[in-house]
Amino acid sequence: MGDVTEPGERRHHGNRYGRSERARRAVLDAVDNLLVEVGFARLTIEGIAARAGVGKQTVYRWWPSKVDILLEALGDDLAEELSPPDSGDLRKDLCAHLAAMASFLTTADAGAVFRTLLGQAQHDPDLARQLREVHIRAQHRRDRLPLERAVARGELPSDVDLDSAVEQLAGPIHYRVLVTGAPVPPEFTDGLVERFLREHPPE
Amino acid sequence: MGDVTEPGERRHHGNRYGRSERARRAVLDAVDNLLVEVGFARLTIEGIAARAGVGKQTVYRWWPSKVDILLEALGDDLAEELSPPDSGDLRKDLCAHLAAMASFLTTADAGAVFRTLLGQAQHDPDLARQLREVHIRAQHRRDRLPLERAVARGELPSDVDLDSAVEQLAGPIHYRVLVTGAPVPPEFTDGLVERFLREHPPE
């Protein structure tokens, strides 16, 4: 909330040798709460600073724009919430991971942040670059993991194009979420998995 | 534009029985040009009115917000540019249509408008509803057409879920465009078609 003073953390008002971690956390917390409360359109830097109990200048000093705050607030949420399991069974891993992906995109708070940023990226090339180079590339690597493990286990032929496979699996999910707005129930994601496995039987 | 006075079209200053078509066209033209010139973020109603040579009140009288102007400007571009061909051959029709879809989304002016609106829709439920109920639903029907014709011709089994098929085909394209930003060459769209046809051979 901003006026939280952790025990043992002296109230820091800045010095020449580095920024205030307290102010940083307060801003990131504030931006998360405000995004949920008022939505992106009415999310203002003025409001963020006020909610965080922080001067506007402090925000401008460390973040170029409000989407950069969101980018940092997104932080490791993606990694935490969207890392695939490793059960030793490809079908199980994929079904679980795609279901988690659907749930993240449609219901999670961090998913709302992610969709908002993706939306802004459609007319903000700079943001698009950052978002893709950092978060989306890393997520793509996580999405490949179950498949790589299956290849290693011999569950999948080694000549399957894993990048394409990820696109075949994730594409329709994102299409529903971002474009048609249709719901993404487990039956749907399971169907994607079945179709993929039918196409790529173990050798 | 805005100050263009067509020969024979007297400079209209309003009457009680209807709006000025001239003002409507000027606004829609201005919004198109400005979107390309300054981008969505700096697209303002003030700027649109000034560019169109139109009073702000005239804009507010006829459009609730700037995305509504874009919605109207998007108009029939979708239908015109994204109607599938009917050659009598499913492979040919699908390849052509998906390639056109990719090109529309990545390079066409109207495609930029479409992506912008999709982006805004991620945090504007009202816009999302309008966009989906009008344009996306209509586009989905157009996307189904080649498949429906193929079923009628016996090229496809009649028990294929065409809605799912559209999602399988369009999903990965939109995923690349909206999420990863990867290019969408004909080889990619052709691959989607081949995969689909392999799965659904004629009976």
Next chain:
Amino acid sequence: MGDVTEPGERRHHGNRYGRSERARRAVLDAVDNLLVEVGFARLTIEGIAARAGVGKQTVYRWWPSKVDILLEALGDDLAEELSPPDSGDLRKDLCAHLAAMASFLTTADAGAVFRTLLGQAQHDPDLARQLREVHIRAQHRRDRLPLERAVARGELPSDVDLDSAVEQLAGPIHYRVLVTGAPVPPEFTDGLVERFLREHPPE
């Protein structure tokens, strides 16, 4: 103030043919009150606009700076409060007028505005020019009037330098007010008059 709507004065929200007299009055009233309440140093345009119930842009549209608002607020107060009487007797007129001058400078609200502006003028040449060309010149002419009338009546020789006379009379008063801060009682102003009359007996 600010939200006062005079009967018969429709609540004006502006149009292309002129400014809102209501907004003008509200700003001038607000600036007077605030100067007295918080002093010049803490007189802000933001505060003036808020007190007047007026948008900041309206203030910036019509006045280049806060001293210009004060200049206009000073307006006719000088003329109203510092016009010399015309009793037909020089001694009486001068004593009354100098006493009024002292009282204006030391106690009147408009006098506080005047001293503030004089103070700013010491390091703002533009303001100095405006203040002198408009208000101080006009006041000088008013200060001369009793002397001119006395010359016309034959109470004063016609070869007296009236401009110098004004400086001799007003100078010591302003010196006390602006420099030493000493009080300016009627005995002091009367003394100035006596000294002047002693020097310039009727012919």
Next chain:
Amino acid sequence: MGDVTEPGERRHHGNRYGRSERARRAVLDAVDNLLVEVGFARLTIEGIAARAGVGKQTVYRWWPSKVDILLEALGDDLAEELSPPDSGDLRKDLCAHLAAMASFLTTADAGAVFRTLLGQAQHDPDLARQLREVHIRAQHRRDRLPLERAVARGELPSDVDLDSAVEQLAGPIHYRVLVTGAPVPPEFTDGLVERFLREHPPE
């Protein structure tokens, strides 16, 4: 400025035995230069510290506000530049002193500082008190000196009110400088002296 390091004077960064004379001088020099360069309105503590090569805190530690810096910078300039001569002849002394006063107020650097402070004092009672109790009172005593000596020499009757005399002489000069902005040539100051001497002939 600011980074001047006198030979033999080690660059002082603080010690436990008192304040840095080097920092004090740097600030006073900086304030003088900056006042001339940018004017009082844009004279900021931040700028003074930067120009002096001194930390802001050092300024705040030793001076309550920027006018206090100016007060100290004004220092003994008044005494140095505005001490009346003592020739043994009242007319000569007065003419010289009033001419020096006019020149100090209108052209000297220290005179600009003085006028600026006088200006601020019009809406800053604290500054007014300090300025009057220290500098103006002292200057008044210096202004009296030629008159006191003349009384001692018998050039002036001993019952003349010398304080009033000073006001009669200095008042019109300050009136021109501070109020009307009219020039103050020697003819003007000489005229004041003549008028005074005419009124107070030696007994």
Next chain:
DNA sequence: CCGTAATCGAGACGGTACGTCTTGTCTTATG
């Protein structure tokens, strides 16, 4: 064919938020 009512361009209005600047306080490492 004249009156009238809705529309037009224009732009002032009360506001909100922007991104910048300065204030005065606080913290740190150095000497």
Next chain:
DNA sequence: CATAAGACAAGACGTACCGTCTCGATTACGG
């Protein structure tokens, strides 16, 4: 312990747009 440096919370600056309003001119219909 005073210093130079600079981050901090606070808040005013002047600007850009928002969405509303008012204005006088324009014009097509209906009485």
